[in-house]
Amino acid sequence: MSSNPIRVAIVGVGNCAASLVQGVHYYRDADPQATIPGLMHVEFGKYHVNDVQFVAAFDVDGKKVGVDLADAILASENNTIKIADVPPTGVTVQRGHTLDGLGRYYLETIEQSPAEPVDVVKALRD
Structure with a gap:
């Protein structure tokens, strides 16, 4: 693992x-010398793949906001x-902003989270 992880926000x-x-x-534990x-x-x-570190996640779906990323990837309409099997990541999905709206069909399948949108810039800096 590198001393400088690749920090990823979703x-x-x-x-x-x-x-x-x-x-x-x-x-995460793949051998670089092996055929994978x-x-x-x-x-x-x-x-290495293991250097990828998920540090934040944002969504608007009420079934995903407020839960660990490991659970959110399996929630709602994801298929x-x-x-x-991803163990708990320690990353809680935060309520993002609905800046460009949600598609009419998408709105028929999910319920938007009632949570207040977070300050994304602050969340990324933290």
């Missing part, structure tokens, strides 16, 4: 985020293939 805890979080967990199915490079420069 905006929108949907299927792509679910696959990313599961993939990082699944490949599903992963082209275990290392990128001086970084990506489960490849790994």
Whole structure:
């Protein structure tokens, strides 16, 4: 592991985020010398998959806001293939801002979180 982790914040805890979080967990101990199915490079420069550290997550879905990222990736309408059991991450999904609205069909499937949107800039700095 590098002394400088790659700190990742997720905006929108949907299927792509679910696959990313599961993939990082699944490949965290991958041997850089081995052939790894599903992963082209275990290392990128001086970084290993294990250097990816999730530090924040934002969403508007009431079933995801306020819960650990590991639970949020499996919540609500997410339906990506489960490849790994992700343990609690210590990252609580925070209520993001609904700046560009929500699609009419999406609104038919979820309930927006009643939580007040957080100051995203402050959350990222913390």
